[in-house]
Amino acid sequence: MDESLRAVADPTRRAILRLVRDGELAAGEIATHFPSISRPAVSQHLRVLSDAGLVDVRPDGNRRLYRWRREGLHDAAAFVEEMWSDSLARLKAAAEREEWPQRAAKAGRKGTRP
């Protein structure tokens, strides 16, 4: 599998890419967006993104700053992976939203959520 495809196949790494899309962030700042993930795990994700050429890294004092490397996602498969992932998340949300009133009526007091 292509390296960039492997890199964007992971939802956490896609979330990191969105964070650094519009500007540089330090590794520590990125980690605060993922409270349920350990710092070493976030560092590992950043390393995968960096190795795949999807983010640029530069040192700033004792920090490392990350920024999305737009030209990194040149691979058609990586692009399509990202497109389907975002789109199917919206499909899921829309279909469940449509279904919810009927489900709620049927479930009565079961308290199911969309």
Next chain:
Amino acid sequence: MTDAETTVVEQTVRINAPPETVWRYWTDPERMCAWWGAAAEFDPQPGGVCVVEMGNGGVMRGEYVELVPHERIVFSFGWDPSEGAPAVPPASTLVEVTLTPDGDDTILALRHTGLPVAHRGEHAAGWGHFLSLLVAASSDAADGASAS
């Protein structure tokens, strides 16, 4: 194109809705635009056209190959040539979607085959341009969907 030059993208999503509802999001243009593209035009029957405008100048163009109501959709997939559009010509790749009921849920499995594997550096400028437009157009909705 040989197998060595293409790759496959596979994704699976569990949706808390029956296959009949999920099916409508693939066959009703209005519902499709709630999750994919800004405008859609299609004729859901084998050989019928499937065109989705991405809202940024990009146009996905394909043809339905197979439709089994509430179970399976297969269509060809590519982008019209335009500045910044990914180098996937119309109808050059194949998307297979299967819907499997599981209790109150539907398991949606998507398999996109025949995608060209680019060499590093190829199409670089075009991809970045197209991607930034696509992400800008779609990320608000995606953020909303995943914010729960």
